[in-house]
Amino acid sequence: xxxxxxxxxxxxxxxxxxxxxxxxxxxxxxxxxxxxxxxxxxxxxxxxxxxxxxxxxxxxxxxxxxxxxxxxxxxxxxxxxxxxxxxxxxxxxxxxxxxxxxxxxxxxxxxxxxxxxxxxxxxxxxxxxxxxxxxxxxxxxxxxxxxxxxxxxxxxxxxxxxxxxxxxxxxxxxxxxxxxxxxxxxxxxxxxxxxxxxxxxxxxxxxxxxxxxxxxxxxxxxxxxxxxxxxxxxxxxxxxxxxxxxxxxxxxxxxxxxxxxxxxxxxxxxxxxxxxxxxxxxxxxxxxxxxxxxxxxxxxx
Amino acid sequence: xxxxxxxxxxxxxxxxxxxxxxxxxxxxxxxxxxxxxxxxxxxxxxxxxxxxxxxxxxxxxxxxxxxxxxxxxxxxxxxxxxxxxxxxxxxxxxxxxxxxxxxxxxxxxxxxxxxxxxxxxxxxxxxxxxxxxxxxxxxxxxxxxxxxxxxxxxxxxxxxxxxxxxxxxxxxxxxxxxxxxxxxxxxxxxxxxxxxxxxxxxxxxxxxxxxxxxxxxxxxxxxxxxxxxxxxxxxxxxxxxxxxxxxxxxxxxxxxxxxxxxxxxxxxxxxxxxxxxxxxxxxxxxxxxxxxxxxxxxxxxxxxxxxxxxxxxxxxxxxxxxxxxxxxxxxxxxxxxxxxxxxxxxxxxxxxxxxxxxxxxxxxxxxxxxxxxxxxxxxxxxxxxxxxxxxxxxxxxxxxxxxxxxxxxxxxxxxxxxx
Numbered sequence: 001x002x003x004x005x006x007x008x009x010x011x012x013x014x015x016x017x018x019x020x021x022x023x024x025x026x027x028x029x030x031x032x033x034x035x036x037x038x039x040x041x042x043x044x045x046x047x048x049x050x051x052x053x054x055x056x057x058x059x060x061x062x063x064x065x066x067x068x069x070x071x072x073x074x075x076x077x078x079x080x081x082x083x084x085x086x087x088x089x090x091x092x093x094x095x096x097x098x099x100x101x102x103x104x105x106x107x108x109x110x111x112x113x114x115x116x117x118x119x120x121x122x123x124x125x126x127x128x129x130x131x132x133x134x135x136x137x138x139x140x141x142x143x144x145x146x147x148x149x150x151x152x153x154x155x156x157x158x159x160x161x162x163x164x165x166x167x168x169x170x171x172x173x174x175x176x177x178x179x180x181x182x183x184x185x186x187x188x189x190x191x192x193x194x195x196x197x198x199x200x201x202x203x204x205x206x207x208x209x210x211x212x213x214x215x216x217x218x219x220x221x222x223x224x225x226x227x228x229x230x231x232x233x234x235x236x237x238x239x240x241x242x243x244x245x246x247x248x249x250x251x252x253x254x255x256x257x258x259x260x261x262x263x264x265x266x267x268x269x270x271x272x273x274x275x276x277x278x279x280x281x282x283x284x285x286x287x288x289x290x291x292x293x294x295x296x297x298x299x300x301x
Numbered sequence: 302x303x304x305x306x307x308x309x310x311x312x313x314x315x316x317x318x319x320x321x322x323x324x325x326x327x328x329x330x331x332x333x334x335x336x337x338x339x340x341x342x343x344x345x346x347x348x349x350x351x352x353x354x355x356x357x358x359x360x361x362x363x364x365x366x367x368x369x370x371x372x373x374x375x376x377x378x379x380x381x382x383x384x385x386x387x388x389x390x391x392x393x394x395x396x397x398x399x400x401x402x403x404x405x406x407x408x409x410x411x412x413x414x415x416x417x418x419x420x421x422x423x424x425x426x427x428x429x430x431x432x433x434x435x436x437x438x439x440x441x442x443x444x445x446x447x448x449x450x451x452x453x454x455x456x457x458x459x460x461x462x463x464x465x466x467x468x469x470x471x472x473x474x475x476x477x478x479x480x481x482x483x484x485x486x487x488x489x490x491x492x493x494x495x496x497x498x499x500x501x502x503x504x505x506x507x508x509x510x511x512x513x514x515x516x517x518x519x520x521x522x523x524x525x526x527x528x529x530x531x532x533x534x535x536x537x538x539x540x541x542x543x544x545x546x547x548x549x550x551x552x553x554x555x556x557x558x559x560x561x562x563x564x565x566x567x568x569x570x571x572x573x574x575x576x577x578x579x580x581x582x583x584x585x586x587x588x589x590x591x592x593x594x595x596x597x598x599x600x601x602x603x604x605x606x607x608x609x610x611x612x613x614x615x616x617x618x619x620x621x622x623x624x625x626x627x628x629x630x631x632x633x634x635x636x637x638x639x640x641x642x643x644x645x646x647x648x649x650x651x652x653x654x655x656x657x658x659x660x661x662x663x664x665x666x667x668x669x670x671x672x673x674x675x676x677x678x679x680x681x682x683x684x685x686x687x688x689x690x691x692x693x694x695x696x697x698x699x700x701x702x703x704x705x706x707x708x709x710x711x712x713x714x715x716x717x718x719x720x
Contacts, residue, residue: 024407030400048437055423055434062425062466133420134438135397298399299319 042137052144057151075111075156079103086230094232097263098167104160105259106229109187112153113195113251114220119145120199121216124207124297131298138294142203146196160262187257190275194250197282204289207297227251228259250275307374309490309521310395310412315404317365317390317545364390365545368404372490375519379526379536379553381560387545388525392494395523410489413439419479424468428459428478431467435482449485456507457481484511490521529557530667530696561695562598568691578613581684583620584676587611587653591672591690594659600694602667602712606660608690610674614651618678622656623685625673626665634665634710638677663714666707667696 042049061067079100086092087099094102120142124131127141206212224230226249233256236243246252253271365387372378382388393399394406396414421438422431432453436446446453454463457477459470467475493512516522516535526532532539532553539556541549549556570590578585588611593604600606614620622639639656670692675685696712 024409026397026408026412028394028397028401028406028408030402030404045437045440047441047443050443051434051437055426055430058430059423059425130421130438132398134414136438136440295400298393 038137042139042143045136045140048136049140049144049147052141053147053151056144056148071152071155072159075104075107076159078111079107082107082230092231092235101160101163101167101263102232102259103230104163105262106255108153108156108160109191109255109258110224110227110229111156112149113191113254114224115149115152116146116192116195117199117202117220118216119149120196121202121206122213123199124203124293125213138290138297142196142200145199146192150192164262184258184261186272187254187261190272190279191251191254191258193279193283194254194275197279197284197286200286200290201282204286204293207293223249223251227255229255250278308371309374309409310372310407310523312371312395312406313369313404315365315368315391315394315401315406316363317387317394317399318402319362319364363545365394365401365542368542368545368547370540370547370550372521372523374489374521375516376538377516377522377524377536379524379532379539380542381526381529381532381539381557382542382548386542388542389494390545391542392492392523392525396492408490411440411486412490412492413483413486413488414492414494418483419475422467422475422479425466427466428457428463428470429454431478432482435479436486439483439486440488441486453481453485456484456511487520490523491515492523492525494525529561532557558599561693571690579684579686580613580676583614583616583618583678583683585613585615586674586686586689587613589672589674589689591692594662600692602665602694602696603662605662606665606692608658608660608672610656610658611653612656612676613653616678617651619645620683621677623675623677623682624658625675625685626660627671627673628710629669629671631671632710634670664711665694666709666712667694669693 057068061070064070066073082103083099087094087103119126123141123145124138131138202212202216206216226246228236228246233246233252236246253275257272368387368391370378380388380391390399392414394401395408395412397412419435421435423434426434429450432450433443433446437443454460457474457480459474459477462470462474467478470478491512512522512524513535522535524532524536536553538551539553539560540547541556541560549559569592570588572588573579573586578587580586588609590607590609592607592609593600594607595601595604597604608624610622610624612622623636624638625636626634628634637658639658671688672690673685673687674689676683696707
């Protein structure tokens with residue numbers, strides 16, 4: 001059997017029945033349509049996902065004195081800061097809730113959102129050295145961000161409940177536990193969708209317009225002031241310009257809903273339609289664009 | 302014919318195009334303009350004209366074109382070619398880092414590449430954690446890493462520091478750890494790119510052994526290297542890429558010989574006419590040729606090397622021809638001038654002369670060598686012409702287990718005695 005081949009062509013006379021016996025595991029073609037998410041591929045790399053989550057959670061607080069305690073200290077300090085500045089100094093009326101609880105109930109989901117958005121938006125840049133050398137599903141790093149942030153979020157939520165017990169305020173008990181959980185879950189899903197969708201969208205666009213990397217920090221900050229993190233929505237005058245802006249923010253019902261279910265105030269399910277639709281659109285758009293740039297990403301960077 | 306089922310990788314008409322010059326970082330307003338014009342069915346005004354009109358090749362650059370080959374199970378396939386021939390692009394396509402512009406690549410089983418060892422190490426995590434992380438990045442399951450952890454640690458040779466954060470490692474230790482993980486991947490197709498150049502000699506031997514084991518245990522290996530010695534002893538078949546196309550593929554010896562022959566004949570001779578002869582008022586060069594004294598095609602290590610210079614001497618005073626030898630890193634290895642063996646009287650008369658300088662056999666280490674030639678007059682350099690001719694010294698096939706490139710600029714054959 002000789003192996004001498006013609007120059008530049010496939011060997012003459014070789015018939016490719018080989019593929020019949022056992023199908024190819026991987027077929028690389030110039031382009032695959034954007035809606036093909038390859039969930040199977042992501043599942044195959046689930047160990048990488050869990051390793052990256054582990055890395056995010058452990059490496060962040062290495063060589064700090066407080067270590068993982070920072071996870072609890074951060075939202076607590078922010079909430080105390082807000083409580084002092086807006087609650088005590090600006091004497092903002094908080095519908096009778098203890099300022100610390102009022103702010104914590106919004107700061108915890110808000111920081112979840114902002115971390116996921118900013119980190120996802122930078123995912124292609126921060127992982128560029130990796131992505132130009134090894135193949136893995138490019139959605140893995142954003143998903144790992146989501147995972148590690150979700151873990152942090154749950155820990156911080158637990159801290160909230162400790163404080164809630166202390167203040168004897170519990171929305172879950174007031175609303176009925178089942179309803180509370182359903183509300184928190186649906187609000188969480190919508191919030192995640194918004195964060196991931198917006199993050200992916202920005203990540204994809206950042207490869208083309210680096211400006212966005214700078215804009216995103218301001219945008220997230222602005223979004224916070226446009227959402228009822230530091231004030232209750234009810235305090236914004238109905239029909240005012242500020243009210244319109246705040247209500248246009250899809251995060252507003254999410255934050256309100258979350259705080260409502262934790263603190264036990266009235267909550268209208270119908271308000272969730274708007275952020276749910278926005279989140280779905282962002283996810284589809286974000287995934288499509290992300291998929292588009294990930295193909296040529298290694299060549300551009 | 303062997304059973305076709307053993308084909309583990311197949312590339313059909315694979316091509317990869319890069320855009321040259323187009324930075325793809327237009328301002329947003331351009332993007333918007335392009336979009337609105339497109340809506341109205343007009344030509345994009347922000348595009349340069351020749352890109353749409355005439356097919357100007359300068360805009361597009363095909364790093365790979367029409368590349369087709371197949372790899373059989375258990376084969377060790379070598380890929381050679383000069384820098385820029387498309388080797389790295391091909392590897393990037395095969396390891397799925399980037400996607401082809403045209404063609405289809407089909408693969409069976411797990412394909413892992415060692416494009417860079419230690420990819421994704423996190424400095425804050427311990428060596429042990431990084432084994433898991435790196436393994437996962439390279440596509441290993443956690444249970445796989447669990448099973449091989451002890452082997453990996455002992456292969457890396459850094460057992461004592463395995464729980465130390467990687468940021469405290471020396472770069473050598475990092476490479477060892479990275480390679481140790483990569484060596485335990487056990488994919489069906491392993492892609493290796495010049496990895497042999499990392500680490501010290503002892504570690505190279507280990508890695509080489511591991512690669513041979515892989516090949517012997519029926520694993521398929523794609524091996525890219527400039528090291529023809531390793532190529533010859535490891536690969537059964539070689540693909541030679543040139544300018545993004547497959548120039549030749551076939552049995553290793555045939556392709557490697559053709560490649561070396563082609564490469565070394567490229568710039569061994571230079572001739573100048575009456576008009577363009579380089580030089581100065583004391584003399585000019587007309588013809589330079591470098592060739593093995595044996596008259597063969599290749600500059601083998603055991604050959605003496607003749608440098609033949611035809612020059613015009615324009616003055617009736619002593620003029621000294623000088624030859625400098627540089628390696629590919631532009632390091633000067635040696636220089637020699639005509640007065641070393643000829644008397645002043647021999648170089649006195651003007652006119653056209655032919656000088657031959659012979660470098661002895663067993664002198665230069667394998668690699669590319671570049672000659673500069675100049676003339677000195679009255680104790681100062683009158684001119685020096687760089688990069689006149691070049692040639693590649695080839696080392697004969699080596700026996701033994703070590704195939705790394707020998708360091709050093711010279712490779713002498715010195716008399717040894719044992720008492």
